[in-house]
Amino acid sequence: MGKRVYLGMSGGVDSSLSAALLLEQGYDVKAVYMRNWSRDLPGFKCTWAEDLADAERVCVTLGLDLEVWDCEREYKQTVVDYLVDSYAHGLTPNPDVMCNQTVKFGTFADRAFAEGADYVATGHYARAVADPADSAGATTRLMRAADEHKDQTYFLWRVPRDIFARTLFPVGGIASKAEVRAMCAERGLGVERKPDSDGICFVGEVGIRTFLLDTLERRAGDIVDWETGAVLGRHDGAFLFTVGQRKGLNLGGGPARYVVRTDVEKNIVYVTANRDCPALWTSSMELADVHLVAEDLPEGDYLVRTRHTGELRRAHVTLTPSAEHSQAPCAEASAASCQQAGLAARIDFAEPLRTVAPGQSAVIYDGLRCMGGGIIQRPCD
Incomplete structure (x- = not known):
């Protein structure tokens, strides 16, 4: 009171x-x-x-x-x-x-x-x-x-x-x-x-595409078929696309296609029409910039969420030493306040799931309790 x-x-x-x-x-x-x-x-x-x-x-x-x-x-x-x-x-x-x-x-x-x-x-x-x-x-x-x-x-x-x-x-x-x-x-x-x-x-309401094109320089590039390497169309910048995206490719008629990978250095967007394409699925992922809300995270089985309101999936989680350079850019103020600087994690899922775009968050739960999370890294080639 x-x-x-x-x-x-x-x-x-x-x-x-x-x-x-x-x-x-x-x-x-x-x-x-x-x-x-x-x-x-x-x-x-x-x-x-x-x-x-x-x-x-x-x-x-x-x-x-x-x-x-x-x-x-x-x-x-x-x-x-x-x-x-x-x-x-x-x-x-x-x-x-x-x-x-x-x-x-x-x-x-x-x-x-x-x-x-x-x-x-x-x-x-x-x-x-x-x-x-x-x-x-x-x-x-x-x-x-x-x-x-x-x-x-x-x-x-x-x-x-x-x-x-x-x-x-x-x-x-x-x-x-x-x-x-x-x-x-x-x-x-x-x-x-x-x-x-x-x-x-x-x-x-303008959407992320309009915001980014108002902020970053437009760069025309190719949309390429993942399996064959054929050029299917053009885009205004690889940074505008995210893994798993289906809408906004503007490839005309034909089957629906999904973004498999983006290469912002070469400015290429790779797509596939195969919903079962192995590149669209994963059984494991690496996390960087890991932060623990709980006091500790012993190796073991937990629930992991990779999207807001997404399904909680069973997975084995192991904390690992962080790579010297994280792929995920982090604002200086954010990095300075992270309590567990240097922590990374590996997540091995009990069942395969659709690949999640690098840069997104994966959050770890023990039952109802939030244990912490990290930034999803690009898969190793």
Whole structure:
């Protein structure tokens, strides 16, 4: 009762209900809107002002003051630049992973605690639970949300583990998003019909292709058949494509084709029409930039997720010494704050799965508990 909580308010359904629940639970709540990105893109007007207006209306309803913190510099350096650099190197990054580490649980949390906050809170679908094996109560476990479909622990694996002991996830234990919306309506918050935000927030409706072509130089190159080496078409830059991609190849009629590999140095995109092509499947992968949310990760069998809301797959995980040079570019601030610098991992799946684009995250679970994760590397040729 009376503990001071700094809540990240986005103007969305989840953070709005989080504010109401924290007040009902007796916390002293300070609401903060993080302005991370305000730049308009060609054909897309950034919605930050509308989101801020929604957050302000909710705060008025709840009797809360709302502060706006300018986080654009940090966001540009550690999220946007990271995304652009990754694509330029032929990788497919998870910018939300970096945003959580460097902004929401970096800049925001650091300032909140410096100002005297006892806790920080967000509208993430996740749970921070005291470790039952620690009688002193000093250890906190990051657990998947009650709503498995909305679970966001996949995006939290790079957050420093000690922050979870001082983090509240008010909606993490609610069974469904429908129930969250109903609870917003019951409290008269006025945001219950607001649609979920999907995709990369600063890219918006223009899509990642338009954003990258507005940022990186267009480079015409060949689309090549993986099996025969025949040139099938042209593209505007190999960095625009990701492994497994089917749409956007513009090859005219004929069978659907899938991206097997991209070579950004030679500017070639390799495709196949064979859905069973061995290059589209894998039984193992290597991870770099591994970060542990748990205190340790003994070699053994775990569950691994390679996409947000993707299937949890059984796999054998082994921590390994990191290669001298990681393939995954990492923003300097992000690398500096990684607690387990130098860790890598090998994952051997119980059954083959579709190859995942290098640069994506693989997150490791022991039952419901998130143990940590890493950045998927390019397969060895």
